[in-house]
Amino acid sequence: MPRDLPETPPAEGRELLLVGGGHAHLGLLRALAMRPIPGLRITLVAEELAPVYSGMLPGLVAGLYTPEECEVDLPRLATAAGARLIHDRATGLRPAARRLLCVRHPALRYDLLSIDIGSVARPLPPGEGKLLPVRPIGSLEARLAGALPTGPVRAAVVGGGAAGVELAFSLRHRLGPAAEVTVLSGGPHLLPGAGRLAGWVAGRELARRGIRVLAGAGLARSGPEGLVLEDGRVLPCDLALWATGAAAPTWLRETGLALDPAGFIAVDATLRSTSHREVFAAGDVAAMLETPREKAGVYAVRQGPALEAAVRRLLAGQAPRPFRPQRRALALIGTADGAAIALWGPLVLAGRLAWRLKQWIDRRWIARFTSLPAMPPMAMPAPMRCAGCGGKLAAPVLSAALRRLGLADAPDVLVGLDAPDDATVLRPPPGQVLVQSVDQFRAFLTDLHLFGRIAANHALGDIHAMGGQPLAALALVTLPHGPAPWLEEDLHAMLRGAQEVLEAAGARLVGGHSAEGAETALGFAVTGAADPARLLRKGGLRPGDRLVLTKPLGTGVILAAAMRGAARAAWLEAAIVAMQQPGGPIAAALAAHGATACTDVTGFGLLGHLGEMLRASRCGARLDAGAVPLLPGVQEALAGGIRSTLHEGNLAGIAGLLEGEAPPALLDPQTAGGFLAGLPAASLGPCLDALRGLGAEPAVIGEVVAGPPGIRFDLAGRTG
Structure with missing residues (x-):
């Protein structure tokens, strides 16, 4: 892709809406982080906050990589690109109004729209057996871990293409030599798009690892007994991966966009919709009518620079240039044991050199998204504003x-x-x-x-x-x-x-x-x-009351980490879920079970708000710091030296109350935090059951004691 891109003038308040965190959009966002477009507001709508790089998915399934090694952190990337991030799933489009419809959010406005949402699994055959679609790939590892039975496993992969073959190698490595692994190929040969030699080499490498291949074996249905083939044979199977290719998301049919016969968005050589010129599409969801290619990540990756160039030229008042994908692409199929099969046109190479090349390519691509500039939100130039x-x-x-x-x-x-x-x-x-x-x-x-x-x-x-x-x-x-x-x-x-x-x-x-x-x-x-x-006050605590906390702590430090680009997507996602948990039913349950005092844990942190309760109640408390629940990532962020800006002020606020050193998490300011309540010991069990029934995660963290207001950490193991 030539880099003679125009100097993009200010976009004058225009909005670019990106739908999906596919490979092309990742590349586009990275490019916009490195070279922003003044005045352009960018919004990314993504169903997954940490999309998995497709090239490393088989290695993740095999256990060769941790999830963090093959994921791109979308919150961090969006922050670097100055883009707003909306965690949601698109469900429709109103092109005439230029509005995108989502599951949980109001319709989103756009001037330019780009869709890179990948593909979905083809419809499963009838039956109730354990047939697991590979797509969506971001959740495959979690779904696979939950579906695998204990003991020796009889596994199968339905699909003889490159994805199916590589996943079969991955299952062999993951499940060990005692497992039975079978590849069901609907056609007469493996790797049908790569030629007879490639299929023969793949079959040879599978056989060397004890993986059975059933060619020409169409799947009729699945059931408790296993997989029933179209010729009547039954393959005993505990779990099968459905890797038969890509299908288009069904909601595209109602958008009014031009689609190809398979339901994918029809685009021209500039990746623009053939029917709606303000709409782009890339990756698997796009059908390049002039230069059709198979659905593969290698082509999606190359479309990122093409999208960037098209957007810049369009905003500069110039016509986008055509994107010409390479005629042939290097395909690397890992065997999960230190070797790989390399395919380049009619050429085939199998061995450790191919594996080293695959690892180098995959890790280099992921590394592009781990070191990003920190970009402030884009500000619109404006004359002096009145106050x-x-x-x-x-x-x-x-x-x-x-x-x-x-x-x-x-x-x-x-x-x-x-x-x-x-x-x-x-x-x-x-x-x-x-x-x-x-x-x-x-x-x-x-x-x-x-x-x-x-x-x-x-x-x-x-x-x-x-x-x-x-x-x-x-x-x-x-x-x-x-x-x-x-x-x-x-x-x-x-x-x-x-x-x-x-x-x-x-x-x-x-x-x-x-x-x-x-x-x-x-x-x-x-x-x-x-x-x-029936008012609940802070000053009603009585000696002998148990102290109950209804939500984990840590939103302050997680948000502080996110501002520094140091929070993992999973940490932020868990904090957002906690901050949205409604408090009304929780507080009502506490009151119904005889709570003597209550407060919500917010800006002053757990210890600050507990201090208020103790001063008002004129009594003390003993806490079990180990019983205080924390959100995912809190300990790691604190260990990395990250603190909320209120941390020191919260520590000063409990001066004179604390006996011993305060654990940092207990000083963390909370947004939409849980409740801290005193409960009589007799009502503790029923109240905890009621809170759990409401979806809360209550924890008994201490006990109220007689004496002057003060907090001691010496109640480990005695908070039940």
Whole structure:
């Protein structure tokens, strides 16, 4: 690919939406990280946060690689490219409106769209046997580990192409010599696209390793007895991998995009849709009509630079140049025991040299994504902006975003957004008192819909912790200056996410305030109602109470690690799941089982909030630090010296209370953290069972003791 790319002018507020974390998009993102396009907003929608490099998948199955060695960390790559990352799955397209439909997010707007979502497995034959599709490849290792029986295994691979043959070698290495491994090839020869010699060499290498080949053996169905072939033979089998080739995702049929006969997106030589010129497609999901090639990662990798060039030329007002894939590609099939089969046109070579070449190519490709520049979010150039009330979001932006929410007020809301006025008017429930709290923080995720969900969940925590029922919320929104379409989309995304959480908790979004600022921020002033006789306060702890924590700790250090590009995708994913767990049912269960005191663990960390409870209750506590649950990655991040910026302040906040050294995780500030409650010992067991039934991960971490407020770490093994 020639590198005589144009100097791309500012993109003037245009949006590039990338769907899928396929090999071509990975290359495009890396290129944009190295050479950004000013003014272009990039959003990546991906179902997997750590996609597996297809060339190393067989080695992962064989146990030659750890998952981390063959995965690309999408959050880190997106941050380097200045791209927003949305963890979701695409389900449809509205090309006329230029909107992408997803499972969990509102429809996403785009000016340019690129689709690189790979392919799906071909339909499985009928039956209920253990037939495991290879696709999606990102989850294959976990699915395989869960499906493998104990003891000697009779395994099969359905498919005689390069993927099927290499996976058969991998299964042999993984399962050991006692296992039976069989390859079912629907055609008369292995590797049908590579010639008779290649098929013969592959068959020879399989036989040398005790792998049986059944050629011309079509699969009719699967069942408890094994695999039933079309000729009536039965192959006893405990587990079979379905590696029969690629099929197109079915949702593409409803998009209106031009497709080839197999259902893949038809593209021209510039990788643009033949029917919708603002749409690109690459990788397996694309069908190159002018230069058709097999579905293989080697071609997808080469399409990354082609996509970059096409996008740059299009934004510069130039016509994209054609992409000409190589006529033949080097194929390397590892045997999982230090050798490989190399295929180049009619040439075939098997041996250790081919394996060394394969490892060098694969590891070099993965290494391209481990050292990336840290890029700040792209800022739009703007003239001086007014402050005060001149710094509010424009009325058309605000009204358009709110109109799309479809807000409807509850009976207790006398004046709200259905007929906006200067203030909201609520009717308090009879015999109850009002409970109010406010929280706000800047965005720590580029997925603003998800950020809105977490911000709302966090703001509800104080109301739930006091035993209240949320009624209404006022939003506090700050957005950086940008084009009006961006502002509308961002405001709608945040408020839609918040609306989902608020309404699930029984509250309504009834108004708020918006303003321009340097960074995106969101908060809520929440009003709730509670029975004054059943309020849960911090000061109700009694000696003998057991201290129960309802969520693992560590969101602060995980988010700090993510900001430094040091958090694995799996760590961030687990933290995001924890931050979205609703607190209302959890708090209600604590109250129903006689909780004497409760608070939500947030910015001051576990020890800071426990200190507040002990001071208010005028008693002490003994903790078992080893019983405190932590999110995945917390220990590794702390061991690497990563701390939240609030860490030292939280340590100072418990001065005079602590006896001994505080474990760092217990000082970590939490976003949408769990509850810390005191429970009578007699109700502990039933309460823990109820919390687990709600999906919580409760832990008994200590005991309240008589005496002056203080925290001691000497209760190991006695918290049950």
